[in-house]
Amino acid sequence: MSGPADSSGQTRRGAAQPANPADVTERYAQRPQGSFKALLRLLPYAKPFRMQFLIVFVLVVVFNLSNVYQPYLVKVAIDRDLSNGAHNYTGLLHISLLYVGLVLVGVLASFAQIMVLQYSGQSIIRQIRLDLFRHIERQSMKFFDETAIGRLVTNVSSDTETVSQFFTQFFLSMVRDGLSVLMTIVAMFELDWRIASYAMVLIPILFGISMAFRKHLRQAYQVTRTRLSSIVAFLAENLAGIRITQIFHQERRQARAFEVLNSAHRQANVWNYQVSVLFNRTFELLGNLAVAAVVWVGGSAVLRHAILFGTLYAFITYIRQFFQPINALTQQWNTLQASMVSADRIGRVFMVEPIVEEPIQADPVVVDDVAGLVEFRDVSFAYQTGRPVLHHIDFRVEPGQLVGVVGATGAGKSSIMSLLTRFYDPTEGQICIDGRDIRTMAQRDLHRVVGLVQQDVYLFSGTIADNIRLFRSDISDETVVASAKAVGAHEMISRLPRGYDTPLYGKGANLSMGERQLIAFARVVALNPKILILDEATASLDSQTEELVNIGLQAVSQNRTTLVIAHRLATIRHADVILVLERGRIVERGTHEELLALGGLYAELHRKSGIEAAPEENRPHQETYASSVLVHPTRVPE
Numbered sequence: 001m002s003g004p005a006d007s008s009g010q011t012r013r014g015a016a017q018p019a020n021p022a023d024v025t026e027r028y029a030q031r032p033q034g035s036f037k038a039l040l041r042l043l044p045y046a047k048p049f050r051m052q053f054l055i056v057f058v059l060v061v062v063f064n065l066s067n068v069y070q071p072y073l074v075k076v077a078i079d080r081d082l083s084n085g086a087h088n089y090t091g092l093l094h095i096s097l098l099y100v101g102l103v104l105v106g107v108l109a110s111f112a113q114i115m116v117l118q119y120s121g122q123s124i125i126r127q128i129r130l131d132l133f134r135h136i137e138r139q140s141m142k143f144f145d146e147t148a149i150g151r152l153v154t155n156v157s158s159d160t161e162t163v164s165q166f167f168t169q170f171f172l173s174m175v176r177d178g179l180s181v182l183m184t185i186v187a188m189f190e191l192d193w194r195i196a197s198y199a200m201v202l203i204p205i206l207f208g209i210s211m212a213f214r215k216h217l218r219q220a221y222q223v224t225r226t227r228l229s230s231i232v233a234f235l236a237e238n239l240a241g242i243r244i245t246q247i248f249h250q251e252r253r254q255a256r257a258f259e260v261l262n263s264a265h266r267q268a269n270v271w272n273y274q275v276s277v278l279f280n281r282t283f284e285l286l287g288n289l290a291v292a293a294v295v296w297v298g299g300s301a302v303l304r305h306a307i308l309f310g311t312l313y314a315f316i317t318y319i320r321q322f323f324q325p326i327n328a329l330t331q332q333w334n335t336l337q338a339s340m341v342s343a344d345r346i347g348r349v350f351m352v353e354p355i356v357e358e359p360i361q362a363d364p365v366v367v368d369d370v371a372g373l374v375e376f377r378d379v380s381f382a383y384q385t386g387r388p389v390l391h392h393i394d395f396r397v398e399p400g401q402l403v404g405v406v407g408a409t410g411a412g413k414s415s416i417m418s419l420l421t422r423f424y425d426p427t428e429g430q431i432c433i434d435g436r437d438i439r440t441m442a443q444r445d446l447h448r449v450v451g452l453v454q455q456d457v458y459l460f461s462g463t464i465a466d467n468i469r470l471f472r473s474d475i476s477d478e479t480v481v482a483s484a485k486a487v488g489a490h491e492m493i494s495r496l497p498r499g500y501d502t503p504l505y506g507k508g509a510n511l512s513m514g515e516r517q518l519i520a521f522a523r524v525v526a527l528n529p530k531i532l533i534l535d536e537a538t539a540s541l542d543s544q545t546e547e548l549v550n551i552g553l554q555a556v557s558q559n560r561t562t563l564v565i566a567h568r569l570a571t572i573r574h575a576d577v578i579l580v581l582e583r584g585r586i587v588e589r590g591t592h593e594e595l596l597a598l599g600g601l602y603a604e605l606h607r608k609s610g611i612e613a614a615p616e617e618n619r620p621h622q623e624t625y626a627s628s629v630l631v632h633p634t635r636v637p638e
């Protein structure tokens with residue numbers, strides 16, 4: 001957020017803003033590079049679980065102690081109770097019981113440690129995921145214009161999962177396996193420092209092998225993961241556009257593209273396994289060689305009566321215990337690297353700030369007191385710097401008026417409406433409602449005042465009633481039904497097997513376009529905005545339904561400032577004022593009659609649509625509003 005909004009309604013942008021948001025979006029798009037810093041930035045999420053991590057640490061120590069003592073107990077049994085003709089049954093029994101006790105303690109400690117750690121790790125990830133989702137939801141339209149949805153899906157689903165492995169696997173391994181190596185070394189030196197010293201020769205060898213493999217292990221793992229993400233991203237994008245794929249018979253081409261990704265993934269995965277198996281087997285081989293060496297060196301010592309047989313046994317076990325954790329530690333490089341890359345990707349999302357900013361301190365808007373005066377004061381706008389699409393737009397709509405906006409495709413009609421709903425902010429000028437700059441209003445307030453009905457309907461998974469009230473519990477069932485009745489949707493909904501409780505599949509696929517639009521209309525009526533924007537519609541409604549909707553919406557647009565964008569001029573001929581847009585400029589304005597008399601662009605457009613317009617004369621009032629209602633559905637007030 002940049003500087004505070006002053007009373008004149010100008011937010012101090014530009015100078016007060018540290019980074020150009022466009023650059024930040026660009027940075028998001030760059031290839032992520034794993035860095036430890038990125039992980040550290042997520043560390044505050046672990047802070048609430050300090051206690052749990054401490055408990056895990058203690059449990060790990062207990063677990064390791066139990067592991068280290070087990071071979072020692074057996075050694076004692078062998079040397080004290082079995083060797084040299086000793087027949088110490090009671091001693092054996094004690095040792096056995098103690099052994100069982102140790103094993104039980106170890107199992108319990110291990111169980112508890114995993115439970116506590118997983119609980120903490122999963123809680124951390126739940127929080128990161130939630131924050132990430134909220135953060136993405138807050139982003140401005142520009143971000144979504146420029147970002148592949150599949151990519152965001154990967155960020156929220158699998159990147160968070162990978163980071164969780166840092167808090168669970170990596171942390172656990174560092175502590176458990178690290179301690180295990182240390183304790184085993186100590187135990188070996190306690191037993192016999194000479195053999196222990198021989199064993200220490202292993203450390204540089206193991207270290208060397210780990211180093212040699214590390215790079216390959218990491219690369220293979222990373223490439224596999226990247227390729228899997230590509231598959232997920234491809235799927236997400238592709239399934240979203242499945243209709244287009246089918247209608248244009250692109251299945252084969254898409255399947256081929258998918259096949260390429262899959263082959264690449266297979267290749268990477270096989271390579272990944274090759275490297276890890278090779279590494280594991282090398283370790284195993286070395287472990288067995290070490291055992292053989294201990295048998296030779298230690299066995300000779302036993303024969304020379306330099307050490308006891310039990311000591312040899314314990315040594316063999318310790319040597320085995322020595323390899324396993326080092327192997328595990330080496331493997332953790334993968335986890336660490338992957339977590340760093342994922343943390344970096346998550347960090348990049350968090351870095352993107354919405355270009356459309358919330359005012360720092362906004363006086364609340366009393367929705368009921370809003371009159372609905374809309375003013376554009378010399379507004380210019382560009383989606384991309386240097387490519388303006390709106391130039392010096394200046395107009396004023398009195399409360400309750402109906403304004404028509406016409407113009408060719410790409411003239412900038414929808415862009416004007418996107419500014420009024422603050423999907424974007426103007427590059428220059430000011431937009432005011434009741435004289436107050438909309439940038440000084442909380443967006444939540446703004447979207448209660450301004451309702452938008454767009455061309456494409458968006459419905460959420462849920463019932464029809466949910467979609468009409470947009471999950472707002474303060475809208476009663478009665479209001480839902482009344483709203484549906486107001487736009488003539490009630491009959492259609494009642495015909496459905498489960499009426500208002502009919503569940504909608506993804507985006508309302510089980511309804512026709514027209515039905516979706518009716519629901520979308522009911523939605524905007526239920527939300528009851530003071531200013532209503534209707535951006536291009538009619539297409540999906542048959543003329544009968546259209547008329548029904550019109551009658552309803554005529555009632556609804558009473559006492560409401562209404563802005564209607566229409567290609568069909570008949571739709572807006574009764575508007576209080578019509579704005580004619582050409583290449584981002586208002587070139588004419590006036591009533592239908594005035595504009596016809598002017599004989600300019602509007603008159604020309606009207607002449608061209610003459611065939612269509614003729615029968616309209618017989619139709620009394622043909623404002624055809626339709627399309628999707630979208631009152632910022634993601635910002636449902638709780």
Ligand SMILES: Nc1ncnc2c1ncn2[C@@H]1O[C@H](COP(=O)(O)OP(=O)(O)OP(=O)(O)O)[C@@H](O)[C@H]1O
Binds near residue numbers: 407
């Ligand atoms: N998200 C965007 N990013 C970049 N440029 C955009 C974006 N949306 C629209 N434009 C450009 O802005 C210009 C105006 O688009 P706009 O959608 O406002 O036109 P319109 O008058 O609503 O057209 P139509 O009648 O086809 O709906 C067009 O040149 C378009 O290419």
Ligand SMILES: [Mg+2]
Binds near residue numbers: 413414535536
């Ligand atoms: Mg448009």
